Amino acid sequence: MFGITPSARLRPSAFYEATLAEGVVAFTTYNNMLMPTSFGQPEAEYWRLIHGVSQWDVAVERQVQIDGPDAHRLVQILCPRQLAGCKVGQGKYVPLCNHAGVLINDPIVLKLDDDRYWLSIADSNIWFWARAIAAERGLRVNVSEPDVSPMAVQGPKAEDVVASIFGDWVRALKYFWFKRTEIEGIPVVLARSGWSKQGGFEIYLMDGAQGSRLWNLVREAGKPWDIGPGNPSFCERVESGLVSYGGDTDGNTNPFEVRMGKYVDLDVADDVVGIQALRRIKKEGVQRQQLGVLLDGDQPVELGFHWHPIYHQGQRVGDLTNCVWSWRLKRNIGFGLVASACAVGDLVEVQLAGKSVTGTLSALPFI
Numbered sequence: 543m544f545g546i547t548p549s550a551r552l553r554p555s556a557f558y559e560a561t562l563a564e565g566v567v568a569f570t571t572y573n574n575m576l577m578p579t580s581f582g583q584p585e586a587e588y589w590r591l592i593h594g595v596s597q598w599d600v601a602v603e604r605q606v607q608i609d610g611p612d613a614h615r616l617v618q619i620l621c622p623r624q625l626a627g628c629k630v631g632q633g634k635y636v637p638l639c640n641h642a643g644v645l646i647n648d649p650i651v652l653k654l655d656d657d658r659y660w661l662s663i664a665d666s667n668i669w670f671w672a673r674a675i676a677a678e679r680g681l682r683v684n685v686s687e688p689d690v691s692p693m694a695v696q697g698p699k700a701e702d703v704v705a706s707i708f709g710d711w712v713r714a715l716k717y718f719w720f721k722r723t724e725i726e727g728i729p730v731v732l733a734r735s736g737w738s739k740q741g742g743f744e745i746y747l748m749d750g751a752q753g754s755r756l757w758n759l760v761r762e763a764g765k766p767w768d769i770g771p772g773n774p775s776f777c778e779r780v781e782s783g784l785v786s787y788g789g790d791t792d793g794n795t796n797p798f799e800v801r802m803g804k805y806v807d808l809d810v811a812d813d814v815v816g817i818q819a820l821r822r823i824k825k826e827g828v829q830r831q832q833l834g835v836l837l838d839g840d841q842p843v844e845l846g847f848h849w850h851p852i853y854h855q856g857q858r859v860g861d862l863t864n865c866v867w868s869w870r871l872k873r874n875i876g877f878g879l880v881a882s883a884c885a886v887g888d889l890v891e892v893q894l895a896g897k898s899v900t901g902t903l904s905a906l907p908f909i
């Protein structure tokens with residue numbers, strides 16, 4: 543379609559050269575970086591994730607490191623989820639909110655030491671946020687970005703590939719737990735995590751100069767399982783009900799609206815940013831909810847840049863926030879951010895670029 547003009551504002555990933563060598567054909571921007579979104583064979587890349595193993599450059603999931611004597615205090619003040627029980631070596635998924643209870647990011651919080659954490663962030667600037675809150679509360683912390691670049695290995699064969707590299711101990715690693723280790727002298731953090739529901743690991747490279755070496759090492763180790771390049775799969779994540787911060791949320795979305803209420807602990811201390819607003823929202827009632835939308839028709843439609851209005855019995859009830867052709871369900875599916883009065887089974891109409899498509903509200907995840 544068009545090219546990308548290089549700029550010092552757009553940071554290439556540590557795996558940039560490696561993904562070029564793999565034949566990347568499209569990127570998106572995320573956290574002021576470029577993330578591969580296609581290697582030219584979308585359906586083959588999808589089935590590789592579902593049945594095999596796929597290797598992803600997800601270095602755009604940048605780390606906000608918080609360390610120092612008040613590191614734990616600051617991280618808890620930023621997170622409306624109870625972190626008191628979080629152990630060194632454990633990760634937690636957290637909906638970060640502003641003072642109004644609006645979702646501003648959904649990082650994985652990794653506890654590296656009693657006084658050192660990483661927030662592995664989605665697409666919004668949390669360095670500014672963490673520094674501002676730390677300064678306002680007078681906390682003794684450093685907020686920085688370490689030299690860390692995550693690579694994901696996802697799919698049902700990912701465990702075999704990762705075990706062949708690191709050893710069988712990885713099979714016992716629990717979800718979101720991680721361990722510092724190394725491979726041929728390259729320092730990494732190995733975590734069981736990743737933005738798919740097909741299982742897998744993330745290898746957080748801790749030396750950006752070793753990106754191509756690490757990529758090729760995993761590529762070689764994966765050959766017996768037919769590993770290949772991929773990226774966070776739009777189709778699989780919609781089928782699996784994974785939320786994309788900024789894609790499925792707007793400047794007014796709270797965690798309860800997008801099925802993240804289970805990651806909010808309303809009884810954290812009163813000084814946690816946003817907790818008072820979240821308690822009030824919960825008490826007064828949540829206005830919107832996220833449901834699936836099964837669209838009628840057998841031709842792929844995709845939304846592109848916009849949300850699309852959803853109507854029920856002639857009334858506007860919300861928006862379709864994503865839409866994709868599901869290769870497993872063989873129809874178009876998406877997420878609706880719709881009024882709380884809507885229910886699974888409701889018939890809806892979606893206004894797609896001038897034409898109206900009928901559909902049905904459904905539960906999430908689809909699969």
Ligand code: THG
Nearest residue numbers: 603635648649650662663664692735736737744784
């Ligand atoms: N990897 C890393 N950092 C990230 C992401 C990632 N930061 C931003 C973004 N992705 C965070 N988003 C998610 C969203 C969901 C999950 C992981 C990252 C996830 N959720 C499971 C679920 O919803 O079923 C389990 C969550 C739980 O129950 O605790 O895995 O991909 N490094």
